[in-house]
Amino acid sequence: MKADKIYINGNIFTVNENDDWAEAVAIRGNEIIYVGDNAGVQIFRAENTEICDLNGKMMLPGFIDGHCHPVMAAHYLCGVYLQVEWSIEECLEEIRRFVRENPDNQTYFGIGYAEWIFDETGPKKELLDDICADKPMMILGSSAHEAWVNTKALEIAGITKETPDPIPGFHYFHRDAQGNPTGHLLEISTQSMIMDKVDFFDDRKIEGVIKENSDGYASMGVTSTCDMGSPEFGLKVYFGKIPEMIEKGTYKQRFFGCGRMVAEKEDVDIVMPRLREYRKKYDSDKFRIHFLKIINDGTLETRSAALSQPYDEDGSMVYPLFDRQEIARLGVEAAKEGLDINVHGIGDEAISGTLAMARAVRDAGYNDCRIVNSHCDYVKDEELSLFGKYNVVANTTCVWHYGNPDMEKVIGDRQNHTFRLKTMIAGGCRMGQGSDFPVDEFGREPLKGIEMGCSRQLFDHPELPVLKPYEEKLSVKDGIKSYTINNAYQMHMDHKLGSIQPGKYADLVILEKNLFDIPVSEIHKVKICETVMDGKTVYKDN
Structure with a gap:
């Protein structure tokens, strides 16, 4: 040969x-x-x-981005793109510039502001009204777990003081003393209530953005992407445009994914029947749909992550979407269908749910089911070793592993005990990495992720703080494995990808x-x- x-x-x-x-x-x-x-x-x-x-x-x-949202990115990046290090005024000025340079747009959309630049009550609609009052506007925070809208967007969507919150205390509208929405939306369900009534996206631009993003990935050494979900509005592109572009060679990565995410309990009845069909229909090594994605809490920055103790900032409590018994039942059902499972778990209480589910799946005998907890920000001390025990992949984003004093006011000293991946690896856990693109903070380049996992400090900024605990700094080898063989394992492709060996x-x-x-x-x-x-x-x- x-x-x-x-x-x-x-x-x-x-x-x-x-x-x-x-x-x-x-x-x-x-x-x-x-x-x-x-x-x-x-x-x-x-x-x-x-x-x-x-x-x-x-x-x-080839590097594998083990958690990203290329389809969502193609929609979200058609508008104004803010930078996470910008101040409120810098964000407002960029929004003003975009509106000024695109006067014919019927709607305005954007993403990227740092949620922590606002206090716990979030941004206000009046700031956007001053820029554009006659057209609907929505700007997502850097995590995409919160949004900022103007009065016109609320008006068109029919959101008033009488509108109930989708999931009180988790997916909800911030309100003033009289109960009126302030323009600050928490979590995906509230965003969907606006997006269902307002079309913010230009279909003519989307394929070009997908190609541009794929070319960018190729220039970063990325050969596979694991898409961890899209809202309903993106599925036409997900199952139409992406397979077509892979066939043409204009999407230059393998694509593994899940379709629509489970963001509300009611979504299970929609998503599970679809996944049964997707798993049969989309099963090539270049385009495969095999994950059940569950968003079981929010983020620390938006004060919507599920923690076992109250937030230091305001004493609030947030609970996971599914309790431990519910998510365990759902996990076993998914494993029985031959699906792999990815759970968004940032707060320690949500992560406890993932581990309870993993135990139930393993006890039921489904040992080949790939279970992933995405993000892994804050894990209880006594549960760090359970990732190895129950074979749960800890997928994280190491470009988030840097000292951020702004977060200490939100969760206090817990900020200094986040992202303890080295301890988890020592306990037998596989660590994967993903960018969470387009909601990553400082880039989707794997080399940045490898570096910041090893330094726990923002790249190119030696003067900025190192994230505690300092002893959790990773090795270069851990970083490389997180973007190669461990992500291949997560995607059930370690027999074909992730290492340089004959037959792969x-x-x-x-x-x-x-x-x-x-x-x-x-x-x-x-x-x-x-x-x-x-x-x-x-x-x-x-």
Whole structure:
């Protein structure tokens, strides 16, 4: 068997079971057929084999973004894009500029402000009314778990003081002393009540944004994306446009996902029958729908994460969408259907629910069901080891692992005990990483995630605080595995992806420097030289 392409003279970190290093890799079609030294690869060489001299560059398995929302991003990024480090006035000025430069828009949409720049009562509609009072406007916070709307959006959607909150204390409208909505919306159900009545998105732009985002992923070394859900309005693109673009080659990553998320209890009756059909219909190694996604709480920044003790800021309590018994029953039902499960769990009480569900699934004998807890911000001390015990993948976003004194006023000293992934790994847990794009704060580049997991400090800002506990800093190897073999395991694709081994798909990334040989603070600056997906080069640095 002769190779179509051979790479030689590389620092190739295989991420196999022994963490072996190699010099050479041979590819035939979309498959790796040899991994080893320069001498051994020569038997696969033919007259027309392309020879690529790595000249000491590093090769890794293609990066996998284990938690992102490409379809949602294609909709949300058609409007104004705010930066998480901006002040209120900077956000308002950017919104003013966007409205001024797009006077013909019938609606205005945006995303990105940091939820913590406002107090616990959130942003007010009057600030947006001053910019645009006659057209509906919605701006999502950086987590997309809260929104800011103007009076016109509330008016068109028929939201008044008499409108009941979808889930009081969790999915709700902030109100003034008289009960009138203030323009601050918490969680997805309230956003949907506006979006069901107002079309904020330009369908003509969406395919272009998807392609642009996919090209961006390729330039970052990402060869697979795990889409963890879209609202109902995005499903036409999810199941129509994405498979079509993969076929054409304009979407340059493998796509694994779930379709619509379970954000309210009533969603289960809609989502589960669909997943039974999706699992049969969409089952290729380039486009597969196999996850049940449950959003069981909110975020700490929006004060909607489910904590076992009250928020320090205002003494409020938030409870998970499903209690432990309910989510356990749902998990067992999903496992019985052959589905994998991804639970959004940020607060310790919500994460307790994920672990209770995992125990029930394992006790029922479904040991091959891949169970993921996304985000993993704050875990109870006594439950850190349960991730390993019940084989729950801890998927996190390490670009969130940095010191943020603004959050101490919200949850007090608990902020200094977040993201304890190193302890969880020591207990046998697999750690995966995802960007949560488009609601990530500081970028979807895997190299930033690897660096900040190791430093627990914002990249390029050595003067800023390191996130406590300092001893939770990860190793570079942990960071690499989190974007490769561990995410492949999460996606039930570790037999085909995530390491450089014969018989696996040729999904590869070539880096200018060896990540093990440079200071941690320099990792995010390393150049991606080439990205190969399914044996084809989808990005090459000029």
